[in-house]
Amino acid sequence: MSTFASSRETTEGRIYSVTGGDWDDVTREIGSAKEERVVVNMGPQHPSTHGVLRLMLELEGETITELRCGIGYLHTGIEKNTEFRTWTQGVTFVTRMDYLSPLFNETTYCLGVEKLLGVTEDVPERATVIRVLMMELNRISSHMVALGTGALELGAMAPMFFAFRERERVLDIFEMVSGLRMNMAYIRPGGVAQDLPSDAITKIRELVKDLRKNFKDNEKLLVGNSIWIKRTKDVGYLDLAGCITLGVTGPVLRATGMPWDLRKTQPYCGYEDYNFDVITTDTCDVYGRFLIRMQELEQSLRIIEQACDKLEKLDGAPVMVADKKIAWPAQLALGGDGLGNSLDHIRQIMGTSMESLIHHFKIVTEGFRVPAGQVYTPVESPRGELGAHLVSDGGTRPYRVHFRTPSFSNLQSTSAMCEGSLIADVVAAVASIDPVMGDVDR
Amino acid sequence: MFGVSGTGDTSGYGGLVRANYNPISAERPYGSYFDDVADALERAYPQFSDAIERVVVDRGELTLHIKREKLVEVAKVLRDDAALRFEVCLGVDGVHYPEDSGRELHAVYPLLSMTHNRRIRLEVSVPDSDPHIPTLVEVWAGNNWHERETYDMFGIIFDGHPALTRILMPDDWPGHPQRKDYPLGGIPVEYIGATVPAPDERRGYR
Numbered sequence: 001m002s003t004f005a006s007s008r009e010t011t012e013g014r015i016y017s018v019t020g021g022d023w024d025d026v027t028r029e030i031g032s033a034k035e036e037r038v039v040v041n042m043g044p045q046h047p048s049t050h051g052v053l054r055l056m057l058e059l060e061g062e063t064i065t066e067l068r069c070g071i072g073y074l075h076t077g078i079e080k081n082t083e084f085r086t087w088t089q090g091v092t093f094v095t096r097m098d099y100l101s102p103l104f105n106e107t108t109y110c111l112g113v114e115k116l117l118g119v120t121e122d123v124p125e126r127a128t129v130i131r132v133l134m135m136e137l138n139r140i141s142s143h144m145v146a147l148g149t150g151a152l153e154l155g156a157m158a159p160m161f162f163a164f165r166e167r168e169r170v171l172d173i174f175e176m177v178s179g180l181r182m183n184m185a186y187i188r189p190g191g192v193a194q195d196l197p198s199d200a201i202t203k204i205r206e207l208v209k210d211l212r213k214n215f216k217d218n219e220k221l222l223v224g225n226s227i228w229i230k231r232t233k234d235v236g237y238l239d240l241a242g243c244i245t246l247g248v249t250g251p252v253l254r255a256t257g258m259p260w261d262l263r264k265t266q267p268y269c270g271y272e273d274y275n276f277d278v279i280t281t282d283t284c285d286v287y288g289r290f291l292i293r294m295q296e297l298e299q300s301l302r303i304i305e306q307a308c309d310k311l312e313k314l315d316g317a318p319v320m321v322a323d324k325k326i327a328w329p330a331q332l333a334l335g336g337d338g339l340g341n342s343l344d345h346i347r348q349i350m351g352t353s354m355e356s357l358i359h360h361f362k363i364v365t366e367g368f369r370v371p372a373g374q375v376y377t378p379v380e381s382p383r384g385e386l387g388a389h390l391v392s393d394g395g396t397r398p399y400r401v402h403f404r405t406p407s408f409s410n411l412q413s414t415s416a417m418c419e420g421s422l423i424a425d426v427v428a429a430v431a432s433i434d435p436v437m438g439d440v441d442r
Numbered sequence: 443m444f445g446v447s448g449t450g451d452t453s454g455y456g457g458l459v460r461a462n463y464n465p466i467s468a469e470r471p472y473g474s475y476f477d478d479v480a481d482a483l484e485r486a487y488p489q490f491s492d493a494i495e496r497v498v499v500d501r502g503e504l505t506l507h508i509k510r511e512k513l514v515e516v517a518k519v520l521r522d523d524a525a526l527r528f529e530v531c532l533g534v535d536g537v538h539y540p541e542d543s544g545r546e547l548h549a550v551y552p553l554l555s556m557t558h559n560r561r562i563r564l565e566v567s568v569p570d571s572d573p574h575i576p577t578l579v580e581v582w583a584g585n586n587w588h589e590r591e592t593y594d595m596f597g598i599i600f601d602g603h604p605a606l607t608r609i610l611m612p613d614d615w616p617g618h619p620q621r622k623d624y625p626l627g628g629i630p631v632e633y634i635g636a637t638v639p640a641p642d643e644r645r646g647y648r
Contacts, residue, residue: 071609081641245584247532247585258556260556373465402535408588409533409587
């Protein structure tokens with residue numbers, strides 16, 4: 001018995017537990033077993049499964065004959081929970097779904113609430129531009145994790161250092177703007193929680209300049225790197241027909257040559273006013289998806305620059321709908337004891353106006369009423385189509401909130417990508433789908 | 443002002459109020475590309491009026507309420523007809539309307555046509571006592587996991603699904619968590635002498 005694999009007899013056959021070591025030792029052990037069919041359970045706690053994803057692989061030698069995913073380990077009941085909070089509080093829940101791209105979750109949810117309210121046209125332009133700016137920054141930080149962890153899972157450590165260095169810079173901007181590095185609940189129904197700080201645009205412009213330079217580090221390391229190409233080229237193949245029938249969207253779909261990007265095809269948040277290109281490759285493989293993410297970084301930088309230009313022209317404009325029945329009354333301000341309601345506002349409600357106090361109390365505890373109906377609002381998240389299906393019964397709480405998350409649909413294609421390939425390629429294929437388990441399980 | 447009905451007493455815990463679901467059927471012309479879609483579907487599927495219970499146009503979105511017996515036929519036409527070409531189904535999710543007697547469970551399918559750049563929505567409603575809907579996995583393979591999730595969360599049984607098992611909850615979980623009769627399961631929280639009730643026990647406003 002090797003030191004790496006322990007085995008025990010069960011009614012299902014002999015079960016080996018492997019927790020590291022040399023695969024050769026394991027196969028030698030298993031080779032002595034009578035059965036040809038080997039089922040390998042990978043995860044849910046496994047460093048290369050991109051979170052708590054469990055993969056069940058049926059092997060013949062090193063070739064996968066069948067692959068199944070086990071999900072649900074990160075199910076937190078976000079959809080159910082939102083039914084018991086106000087529409088505004090819902091943002092705080094949905095931002096935690098896809099924790100690598102919280103601003104997309106918030107935007108798709110808020111676009112849905114606004115559509116139900118019928119205030120889509122009333123959302124101030126400055127708020128919309130800030131949303132675009134924040135989303136594109138978020139796309140960069142999300143792609144950085146996809147690239148960094150993807151490379152790490154295939155054994156390349158340096159790209160992750162570079163990727164996380166860049167991501168930190170973006171998170172610093174998020175912290176400066178919203179006070180939080182992730183799960184910001186910054187985008188609210190009707191606009192955004194607060195305006196950008198005065199030096200934000202300068203800082204973001206500096207960041208764009210640095211990022212454009214720094215992205216070259218990873219490009220030099222990976223693009224054209226022969227080891228990287230051997231691990232990713234023609235691996236995890238999924239063609240257009242497969243993507244369409246499985247409902248796969250995002251970089252995986254664009255790697256089949258299909259230029260489908262909701263920012264272009266069904267623009268929202270004013271994306272039709274920005275100049276950027278939809279990146280495609282036609283290789284249908286992991287390398288193609290990697291190249292798409294690499295090049296989308298530059299496109300996001302272009303959008304950020306244009307958003308900064310727009311914001312400079314819109315300086316001082318409102319960032320929340322004018323309707324006082326929707327917008328929360330207080331602006332946040334940094335006080336001596338931390339972030340809270342601005343002192344001016346507290347003076348007004350506690351000292352001058354009883355009606356303001358009542359209004360503040362009612363709108364925060366009770367929320368606003370949303371006319372009955374249902375909507376579906378999709379946005380292009382870094383992983384593909386993220387859609388919010390919101391149902392209202394006319395009350396102050398959502399009747400039903402469902403998210404069609406790209407990770408959930410895309411992860412389903414793992415079997416199609418991996419069956420018939422080698423076990424080592426599973427890691428590359430899963431990394432190229434870039435599933436976020438919070439997004440899959442919600 | 444905020445729509446409180448009844449006595450206006452907000453001191454007690456009223457619980458959540460459920461409303462009856464009753465969208466208004468749309469009349470022709472539906473507007474936008476919806477008429478084209480309806481015309482094309484009527485052409486390609488002559489039993490249109492028999493299969494479609496109701497057409498709803500709300501907030502710029504078209505919803506076709508379909509009888510469950512006809513769902514697979516209509517879905518195939520929507521996918522294959524050249525004038526329709528809804529080649530992508532973005533999954534399915536359930537909505538539970540306990541007050542809508544005889545049609546308590548709704549399954550909602552958002553469809554996308556990349557060819558024509560259009561979206562519509564299918565909705566199928568079934569009674570709680572007979573929660574069966576034919577599967578669409580044969581039409582759109584990507585619905586596999588979505589149907590499992592809807593079964594898991596609402597108990598809608600998709601007949602003909604290749605492996606309809608729970609997907610997010612553990613295999614031996616009792617009940618279907620996102621139904622309205624399934625409690626959220628919070629506990630009251632004591633904070634500096636005051637007790638804050640669990641979220642599902644707090645008062646709800648209408």
